Each structure stands twice: as C-alpha cells, then as structure tokens.
Amino acid sequence: MSHASSKDLSVPAVIETRRLRLAALSADDAPALQRVTDDPAITAMIHFLASPFTLADAEALIAANSSGRDRFMGIFGRAPDVADGLVGIVGVHLREATDIEIGYWIARTMHGRGIAAEAVCAVLDWLTAHWPERRIVAECRRENIASWRLLEKLGFRPSGAAGSRPGRQLLTLA
Secondary structure, eight states, rough: OOOTTOOOSSSOOOOOOOOOOEEEEOOOGGGHHHHHHHHHHHTTOOOOSSOOOOOOHHHHHOOOOOOOOSEEEEEESTTTSSSSSSEEEEEEEETTOOOEEEEEEEGGTTTSSSSSHHHHHHHHHHHHHHHSSEEEEEOOTTHHHHHHHHHHHEEEEEEEEOOOTTOOOOEEEE
C-alpha cells in the first residue's frame, strides 16, 4: 500500500543511513547549496543548473520543493569520514503518470567516498516503498562514466531509448 499520494512528492521525509542524513532542503540551506553546486563540472552535466550557480538559483531550486512534482533532498554528512553539512543533492521528479526520475550530484571534494551510492540507494528504497506502482528512471550521458557505473551498480539498466534531454540515455531500475 502506498503511503503517499501518487501525484505528490512533497511528503516530509528524513532518511538516515550509517553516514548520511537526507532531508528536504530549506531556505537556510541556500548558501551551502550554492557552494556545493557552483562547480562547472556539476553545472555542465545537469541541464537545469545555471552556470554560475548563484544564491538566487539555489533559493529557486529549494522553492521547487513546494511544487509537489519535484523534491530536492540535501545529503548531509554525519560521520567522521564525511564533511559536516551539505555534501550533495538527490532529486526526485514525477514524470508522466507512471515514472519517477532520480538524479544527484555530489560536491567534488566528496567524490570517491561512496556518498552517492549510499544516498541514492537510500532514496531508491524510500521511493519503492512509497510509490511501488511507479517505474523509477534516470537519465545519464554515456560519457559520464562514474555516474553510469553507479546507476548500473544500483540496478539500473539502459532502456534503449534516448532520454528527454539531448545526449542522455534513459535507464530504468530493474
């Protein structure tokens, strides 16, 4: 049984893992979001992120949480091997009547520590528990090797279809 409306992702959720706490971003997180995201390596890969990514852009992204169709969860460190505070983002987005898309980015200083895998896995568990009737998808560029490998490690498989954004492939959670 679904615990949330199939048309709304705005149900409050805090997800805790061994090293991370994931929670909806608040207005207080805007400066940290701007610092984590204003990196050309991140903004070049994510079509909706402006470059440079300003404080106003961070505030607008956080405001999107109120739409019910998009949810941006901050990844906050809570262990000695992860920096305190915001270290990344996981976004989930309602697509059409049957799909939820997941995406993510991690501060470059935190790459290579398994943070994306831990955070995305936790969010996938949350999504499948609350929206079992929806297909979970991701879009990724083939040349984004680290992200492509992570998605495959988490159970995503190429669908054979192009993504809705130029240069991206659609992957589905198996």
